[in-house]
Amino acid sequence: MKIQLLPSTFDGAGCATPEQRLTCFLIDDRVTVDAGSIALALTDEQRESVRDVIVTHPHMDHIASLPIFIDDLFGSLTEPVRVHATEEVIALLERDVFNWTVYPRFSELKNQHGPVMQYMPFRTGEEFQVAHLKVTAVPVNHIVPTVGMVVSDGKVTVAFSSDTYHTEEFWELVNSAPHLDALLIEASFPNSMAQLAEVSRHFTPAMLKQELQKLNHNGLDILTVHLKPAYRETLVEEINGLGIPRLGIMEPGRTYEW
Numbered sequence: 529m530k531i532q533l534l535p536s537t538f539d540g541a542g543c544a545t546p547e548q549r550l551t552c553f554l555i556d557d558r559v560t561v562d563a564g565s566i567a568l569a570l571t572d573e574q575r576e577s578v579r580d581v582i583v584t585h586p587h588m589d590h591i592a593s594l595p596i597f598i599d600d601l602f603g604s605l606t607e608p609v610r611v612h613a614t615e616e617v618i619a620l621l622e623r624d625v626f627n628w629t630v631y632p633r634f635s636e637l638k639n640q641h642g643p644v645m646q647y648m649p650f651r652t653g654e655e656f657q658v659a660h661l662k663v664t665a666v667p668v669n670h671i672v673p674t675v676g677m678v679v680s681d682g683k684v685t686v687a688f689s690s691d692t693y694h695t696e697e698f699w700e701l702v703n704s705a706p707h708l709d710a711l712l713i714e715a716s717f718p719n720s721m722a723q724l725a726e727v728s729r730h731f732t733p734a735m736l737k738q739e740l741q742k743l744n745h746n747g748l749d750i751l752t753v754h755l756k757p758a759y760r761e762t763l764v765e766e767i768n769g770l771g772i773p774r775l776g777i778m779e780p781g782r783t784y785e786w
């Protein structure tokens with residue numbers, strides 16, 4: 529399984545910068561988990577092959593350029609862009625984003641080939657299929673309805689925490705997987721900002737270390753994501769100082785393979 533955290537900002541030479549401002553993981557050039565930078569960072573080939581988007585929650589950094597992605601493709605789509613989310617998240621997207629005020633309601637629009645966007649509701653705790661992947665999502669502990677998930681292609685299994693504070697169901701799901709190759713988990717605020725992390729339902733590196741005691745798998749790669757750019761330098765130091773084997777910081781733009 530090939531996973532890339534799509535970059536959201538670029539330097540003057542067009543290279544991805546290390547800061548992560550938006551969240552969008554591209555899996556095997558076909559499926560994304562979240563869509564923050566989906567319209568900004570796909571190659572032309574990837575833009576043609578990605579038709580399934582799993583949305584964990586409706587925060588702007590996770591959906592920012594989803595409307596633009598569909599807009600860019602509007603006339604050329606021969607199948608809809610399928611947006612996989614819980615009914616709760618779909619209702620929020622319809623109310624707050626695709627509401628004819630912020631953006632057109634693409635779920636009601638068609639081009640010459642048919643619908644351009646289709647919601648694919650899933651239930652938490654029940655496995656569902658997205659392209660070649662089997663996915664199970666469960667609620668995590670964030671400020672709005674949010675899911676974390678385990679994604680498998682039959683050989684490789686990767687877990688995504690999405691945005692969360694201390695949580696339980698996600699670890700039950702992760703620990704129930706027979707095998708885990710990688711865990712992509714958030715670490716948003718430095719240790720000095722634990723209070724803000726708590727009220728906004730995010731982790732600091734110290735909280736992450738505590739949380740990882742709930743993980744029963746060994747020998748996997750653990751990559752931290754969602755480091756708030758304003759505190760990146762401190763976060764990098766604190767994450768590297770945790771002393772956890774195979775724990776690193778996921779680099780936007782780099783392709784990881786398991």
Ligand SMILES: [Zn+2]
Nearest residue numbers: 585587670691
């Ligand atoms: Zn969030």
Ligand SMILES: [Zn+2]
Nearest residue numbers: 587589590691
């Ligand atoms: Zn976020």
